[in-house]
Amino acid sequence: MMRRLLSVWHARNLEFIRDRGTLVFTLLLPLSIIVGMGFIFGGPPRPLFKVGVVGGAAAARADAFFHTRYVQFLAVPSAAAGLHEVRHQRIDLLLEPGAPPRYWVNTDSPKGYITEKLLLAADPHALRLPVSGKALPYLDWLFPGILGMNVMFSCLFGVGYVVLRYRQSGFLKRLHATPLSAFEFLSAQVLSRLTIILIVTTGLYLVIATMIHFHSAGSIALLLLITVLGALSMIALGLTVAARFASEELVNGLLNLLTWPMMLLSGVWFSLAGSPKWVQWAADALPLTQFLHAAREVMLYGAGIGAIAPNLIYLALVTLVFLGFGAWSFKWRI
Amino acid sequence: MRAPILEVRDLLKQYPGVTAVNGISFSVPEGMCFGLLGPNGAGKTTTIEIMEGILTPTAGEVRYRGEPLGERFREEAGILFQATALQNFLTVRQSLAMFHGLYAHGRDIDEVLKLCSLEALAERDNRKLSGGQLQRLLLAIALVNDPAVLFLDEPTTGLDPQARRNFWALVESIKAQHKTIILTTHYMEEAELLCDEIAIVDRGRIIAQGVPRALLREHFAAVLLELPRADFPDGARKLPLQRIDADDRVEITTDDLDATLRTLINAEVPLKNLRIRPANLEDLFLELTGRELRA
Numbered sequence: 001m002m003r004r005l006l007s008v009w010h011a012r013n014l015e016f017i018r019d020r021g022t023l024v025f026t027l028l029l030p031l032s033i034i035v036g037m038g039f040i041f042g043g044p045p046r047p048l049f050k051v052g053v054v055g056g057a058a059a060a061r062a063d064a065f066f067h068t069r070y071v072q073f074l075a076v077p078s079a080a081a082g083l084h085e086v087r088h089q090r091i092d093l094l095l096e097p098g099a100p101p102r103y104w105v106n107t108d109s110p111k112g113y114i115t116e117k118l119l120l121a122a123d124p125h126a127l128r129l130p131v132s133g134k135a136l137p138y139l140d141w142l143f144p145g146i147l148g149m150n151v152m153f154s155c156l157f158g159v160g161y162v163v164l165r166y167r168q169s170g171f172l173k174r175l176h177a178t179p180l181s182a183f184e185f186l187s188a189q190v191l192s193r194l195t196i197i198l199i200v201t202t203g204l205y206l207v208i209a210t211m212i213h214f215h216s217a218g219s220i221a222l223l224l225l226i227t228v229l230g231a232l233s234m235i236a237l238g239l240t241v242a243a244r245f246a247s248e249e250l251v252n253g254l255l256n257l258l259t260w261p262m263m264l265l266s267g268v269w270f271s272l273a274g275s276p277k278w279v280q281w282a283a284d285a286l287p288l289t290q291f292l293h294a295a296r297e298v299m300l301y302g303a304g305i306g307a308i309a310p311n312l313i314y315l316a317l318v319t320l321v322f323l324g325f326g327a328w329s330f331k332w333r334i
Numbered sequence: 335m336r337a338p339i340l341e342v343r344d345l346l347k348q349y350p351g352v353t354a355v356n357g358i359s360f361s362v363p364e365g366m367c368f369g370l371l372g373p374n375g376a377g378k379t380t381t382i383e384i385m386e387g388i389l390t391p392t393a394g395e396v397r398y399r400g401e402p403l404g405e406r407f408r409e410e411a412g413i414l415f416q417a418t419a420l421q422n423f424l425t426v427r428q429s430l431a432m433f434h435g436l437y438a439h440g441r442d443i444d445e446v447l448k449l450c451s452l453e454a455l456a457e458r459d460n461r462k463l464s465g466g467q468l469q470r471l472l473l474a475i476a477l478v479n480d481p482a483v484l485f486l487d488e489p490t491t492g493l494d495p496q497a498r499r500n501f502w503a504l505v506e507s508i509k510a511q512h513k514t515i516i517l518t519t520h521y522m523e524e525a526e527l528l529c530d531e532i533a534i535v536d537r538g539r540i541i542a543q544g545v546p547r548a549l550l551r552e553h554f555a556a557v558l559l560e561l562p563r564a565d566f567p568d569g570a571r572k573l574p575l576q577r578i579d580a581d582d583r584v585e586i587t588t589d590d591l592d593a594t595l596r597t598l599i600n601a602e603v604p605l606k607n608l609r610i611r612p613a614n615l616e617d618l619f620l621e622l623t624g625r626e627l628r629a
Contacts, residue, residue: 169419174475177386177413178436179405333388 036264047072049115052082054096063097065122071115079104086112087133088301093119100125108132136300139212144295145268147204148230151197152262152288155234156241156255159193163242164251167334176332186327190235197231198224217302226298226308229315230291236322237287243326246334262288290314339364339483339514340385345394347380347538354380355391356538362531364482367505367515369529371522371615377538378518379416382487385516386413398483409438412481414472416488420460426471427456430478437479450474450504466497473504483514490524502527522615534619541622546615553621554613559586559594562607570601578620585617 048070056075066073074091076082082094086104092115094104103119106112107130119126166172175185208214216223241254265272265279266288272280283289294311297303305312338361347355355377362368370378383389385396387403398407420429427443434440447453450470455463460471469489476484486505490498498521505528509515519525525532526546533543542549566584571577575594578585588594591610598605 166421170415170417171419171421173388174413174415174418175436177388177408177411177415178433178479179408179438180436 032260036261045070049093049111049118050074050091051115051119052076052085052091052094054079054082054094063101063123065095065119068118068122071118083131084301087131089133089135095119095126100127102127102129104129104131106131106133108134140214140300141296142269143208143212143214144292144299146208147201147227148266148288148292148295149263149268150204151201151227151231151291152234152259154197154200155193155231156238156259158196159189159235159238160242160251160255163189163239164245164248167242167246167331168248170333173333182330182332183327186239186323186330189239190232190323193235194228194231198227201227201231214299216299218298218304222298222305222308223295225305226291226294226312226315229312229319230287230295233287233291233315233318233322236319236326239326240322240329243330262286265289267292287315287318290318337364338362339399340516341397341400342381342385343395343397345381345384345396346392347377347384347389348392353538355384357394358533358535358538358540359394360533360540360543362514362516364514365512366530367509367517367528369525369532370516370518370535371520371525371532371619372518372535373520373619376535378535379487380538381535382485382516382518386411386485409479410482412476412479412484414469414476414484414486414489416491418472420471422461424460425457426452426460426463426474429460429471430474433475434478439480440478441480443478446474446477449477449507451500464497466493466500469493469497469501470504473501477508481513483516484508486515486517488518488520490519490521498524522619525615532615534615534622536619536623542618549618550613550615553618554587557588557591557610558613558617559588559591560584560609560611561586561603561605565604565607567601567603570598570603573597573601578617580620585620587613587617587621
């Protein structure tokens with residue numbers, strides 16, 4: 001028995017070691033995650049409190065409060081915009097420099113309470129303007145992330161792997177011998193996956209929303225539009241990856257290369273608000289970031305189409321560029 | 335002479351370091367079953383795939399009804415590749431319906447199922463078909479658009495003898511409907527049975543072309559004697575015989591059987607294992623190339 005077991009064990013090990021793509025990704029993926037997370041969350045200690053400053057902090061640099069350690073000062077364009085952030089506890093305090101300075105603090109926010117103490121210690125004459133508003137429960141914040149992640153995996157792997165399998169098995173070659181054009185084939189794949197995604201995501205939304213008693217603050221129709229554009233952009237990415245290649249290892253590697261950065265950088269699990277600027281720029285380039293930002297704005301804060309138009313336009317552009325590239329580079333056969 | 339439905343002109347297909355097809359030309363009249371016969375790697379599949387419009391030739395052209403391959407050809411051609419996988423989780427009928435939907439015109443699906451003896455399997459998952467059944471389904475898919483020209487690329491490779499004979503019967507029934515068939519094979523029996531005309535391909539070139547029986551008459555005398563190589567002594571090699579040395583046997587062609595037998599007896603060649611049979615396409619290929627067809 002042992003001999004047979006060892007024989008199979010040895011052969012399987014050889015198979016694994018010789019499958020270089022899998023081996024490389026098995027070793028490199030955990031390493032790259034650690035290195036990436038180190039870059040994102042490493043470095044000096046992060047600020048504990050966030051203060052929005054109307055008009056920017058530059059004009060008030062001399063004030064003692066602006067030298068408080070572990071407080072991050074963020075420029076906000078207007079008091080109204082900053083107030084929205086304070087109400088949702090996305091910043092701990094909003095300050096308008098002047099004589100005397102005015103500040104808005106959320107009376108429901110524990111961090112707002114501490115930040116107020118720090119401000120008054122530096123400037124006891126600051127004028128207090130209390131506001132109220134509950135912080136978002138983490139589950140509510142996570143909900144769009146989970147939906148987006150599901151859309152991403154389903155679109156990238158669902159489309160990428162299927163097209164690869166069709167090519168490897170010769171099914172694409174057989175289709176090539178019919179009047180079917182590459183555009184028709186790709187469009188059918190896109191529409192099929194989009195239909196499935198919309199049904200699955202709607203089902204998931206209904207089940208999870210019922211479970212966690214979630215009610216979208218914004219329009220469901222707008223949410224549907226975001227999901228359509230988000231899914232299309234991911235499907236286009238998946239098709240681009242699978243457009244030419246016939247190697248399972250390579251396609252698997254490329255799909256992992258796309259999904260892992262999006263998992264970590266697009267704000268599925270946590271906000272990247274405090275991360276370095278270059279990380280945020282990189283994250284903004286990812287379609288999942290745009291998708292989740294738009295979805296959260298609508299679901300959590302009731303944003304209208306105007307507020308999320310840049311996200312929608314970006315997703316539409318990504319879709320067009322990658323679908324165009326995918327169709328152009330598409331190969332029917334190995 | 336019937337008008338050619340397909341014309342192949344000076345086909346050349348080169349890959350880095352390899353010339354797969356080297357100047358092949360022929361034409362196929364409508365309603366004919368035309369066979370491309372040759373060993374593995376001879377260039378048959380490359381030639382047929384260029385004819386199907388799947389591969390682009392390095393030089394030369396293929397014309398369908400006098401015109402370059404185009405939309406009309408794709409609508410009117412039925413193709414059975416050497417190996418094709420179908421979509422998972424679809425039944426035989428659903429697979430047929432999918433391909434049926436790709437063409438502007440087609441045959442009724444039930445009619446195709448009947449033609450290919452698939453009625454009883456219509457609702458079966460196509461992953462659960464045997465090799466012969468799957469090949470019949472692939473043929474049914476090739477027929478679903480009621481093609482004017484049908485390409486069969488080594489259609490019976492890998493089938494057991496019974497399934498192969500069933501498949502031949504099916505192809506003969508399609509031939510009876512006056513469809514043009516282009517068949518590649520390395521089974522001489524298949525070519526002899528199904529093809530009205532054959533082209534023997536070797537190393538990317540046609541080395542012989544014509545009606546199978548006429549080709550055999552042209553290259554062979556009446557009979558062929560076959561002896562195990564071990565039974566043929568070195569001393570007999572100098573005998574004035576028309577001889578071909580195959581891997582395991584020696585083949586002698588003659589139109590004077592009595593005289594040849596006398597020569598062998600006089601040279602003390604043991605005749606215990608001698609076989610006398612008519613020549614076939616396998617022998618023709620051996621005669622033309624010095625190599626066996628399935629080598």
